[in-house]
Amino acid sequence: ALGATREPSLSGRWLALISGRGGREQVMLLDLERQQPQPLLGLNRADAQPLSVSVDAAGEKIALVRQLEGRTELVLYRRSLQSLQPIAMVPNGVPKAVQLQADGRQLAVQVSRNGIWQVDLIQIP
Structure with a gap:
């Protein structure tokens, strides 16, 4: 009943994915x-068009x-606060895929810079 789904991220009891319904896609979080x-x-x-999503083991933080x-951007969502925080690429680059650490303290993001793919590790305060 979810329609088309892709980009699964499984952490503990939480499954985050991108689900498509009626021509538009959105992030879903399943307990x-x-x-x-x-x-x-x-x-x-x-x-907004979601490209990649990841959830931490507590189901609290979602990186998107x-x-x-x-433009393509990386954002961090905190469920308890219902707040969205942009995360800057330094140096500047285009993010493609993201993976949150299970404890939610760090994320790995695939970034394109001048046509070269790199992986950044970003600490989350």
């Missing part, structure tokens, strides 16, 4: 113990690479 999706207020935007208004 596998309760077998139900969790609300992600403020994360999904109708004008998305396209918005012609």
Whole structure:
């Protein structure tokens, strides 16, 4: 009943994925113990295209690479605060794929810089 799904990220009891319904895609978070999706207020935007998603083992932090208004950005969502925080690529680059560490303290992101793929490790405060 999820429609088309892709980019799964499994951590503990949490499964984050990108789900497509009616021509648009959004991030979903499933609690596998309760077998139900969790609300992600403020994360999904109708004008954003999610590309890659990752969740930590607590189900609290979700890292997301998305396209918005012609640019690709990396954002970190905190479920308890329902807050979205952009994470800058330093030096500048285009993020493609992201993976959160299980404890939510660090993420690895695949970044394109001048046509060369690199992996950045970013500490999360």
